[in-house]
Amino acid sequence: MRIEGRVQGVGFRYFVREIAMRFRVNGWVRNLYDGSVEAVLEGNGKDVSTAVAYCYQGPPGAHVTNVDVTWIDHTGEFTSFGIRF
Numbered sequence: 001m002r003i004e005g006r007v008q009g010v011g012f013r014y015f016v017r018e019i020a021m022r023f024r025v026n027g028w029v030r031n032l033y034d035g036s037v038e039a040v041l042e043g044n045g046k047d048v049s050t051a052v053a054y055c056y057q058g059p060p061g062a063h064v065t066n067v068d069v070t071w072i073d074h075t076g077e078f079t080s081f082g083i084r085f
Contacts (some may be wrong), residue, residue: 001039001040001052001067001068001069001070002034002036002038003037003038004036004059004064004065004066004067005058005064005065006062007021007058007062007064008031008035008037010062011052011059012029012037012058012062013029013031013037013060014059014083015054015059015062016029016037016039016051016055017082019054019083020041020051020081021064023047023050023051025042025043025049026041026043026078026080026081027078027081028041028078028081028082028084029081029082032081034045034061035039042076043074048077050051052067055067078081
């Protein structure tokens with residue numbers, strides 16, 4: 001998933017990590033050089049869908065203008081959720 005708008009400098013990565021932990025979703029999130037945020041979420045389909053839905057709003061101070069989601073089959077690649085730098 002790629003999230004665009006005012007999503008850096010507002011705690012968006014930490015927001016995504018909190019949501020992922022709340023819904024028991026694994027994967028990672030990172031800032032991209034173009035000012036967007038990229039995230040990979042893996043887990044139960046309903047839980048991932050709920051976590052993605054939260055990303056359309058973001059934390060206070062964020063202004064999301066676009067969310068580009070690519071859905072792929074669950075692979076079980078991740079065992080936790082982390083912030084990548």
